[in-house]
Amino acid sequence: MRSGGIIHPELARVIASLGHLDRLCVADAGLPIPPGVVRIDLAYRLGQPGFVDVVEALAAELVIEEVTMAEEAGTHCPEVVAAVRGAFSAASVRAVAHEDFKKEAAGVRAVVRTGECTPYANVILTSGVPFA
Numbered sequence: 001m002r003s004g005g006i007i008h009p010e011l012a013r014v015i016a017s018l019g020h021l022d023r024l025c026v027a028d029a030g031l032p033i034p035p036g037v038v039r040i041d042l043a044y045r046l047g048q049p050g051f052v053d054v055v056e057a058l059a060a061e062l063v064i065e066e067v068t069m070a071e072e073a074g075t076h077c078p079e080v081v082a083a084v085r086g087a088f089s090a091a092s093v094r095a096v097a098h099e100d101f102k103k104e105a106a107g108v109r110a111v112v113r114t115g116e117c118t119p120y121a122n123v124i125l126t127s128g129v130p131f132a
Contacts, residue, residue, distance in 0.1 A: 006061055010040050014110045015061055018127045023108040024062075025124045026054055028116040034106040043115035051116035052083045055123065058112075059087035065128030067091050070098040073120040080121045088125070 006012045018024065025031075028051060033039050042049050067088050073081050074095065085093060096104065104124055105111060114121075 006057060008040070008042065011042070011112060014038065014040065015058070018062070018109065020127060020129050022127045023104075023124050024058075024127070025105050025108045025111040025122065026051065026058065027105075027111050027113050028118060028121040029113065030117075030119075031105065031111070031113070031122050032102060033111045033113065034102075037106060037108060038110035039113060040110050041113045043113055046115055046117050048115040051080060051114045051118065051121040054112060054114050055084055055087050058125065062125065063128040063130045064088045064091045064125045066094060066126040068094045068096060068101065068104065068124040068126070070101045070120045070122060071095045072098050073122075076120045077118045080118060084123050091126075091128070 006015060014024065029043055029046060042054060067084055069081060069084065098120060101122060108124060
């Protein structure tokens, strides 16, 4: 058994397989997951686990060079945007229309579904490298 970090077997496998510029989406409970995209479903009831909890756990394990969020998040859930910016402070931030975000989610390695019920609490994380 691992002594810490991400212990969910499927999520740990995906994290370990990410290479430079691979993308991983962390989603609220309502984001449509495109057919053919791996779904790692962490939700066990509405609200649990929370989006920010999952983002913070991933931030401890990943090097991220860019985060992509819906433009609408800035208006509807600024606290979520602030938490993502804080968790990935070295990453550039890109905002796109929510409809475009959903299209981009079709190209990610996996979608990690949380139990979050806050609209627009979604992020696509673009993997970086731990060296310059």
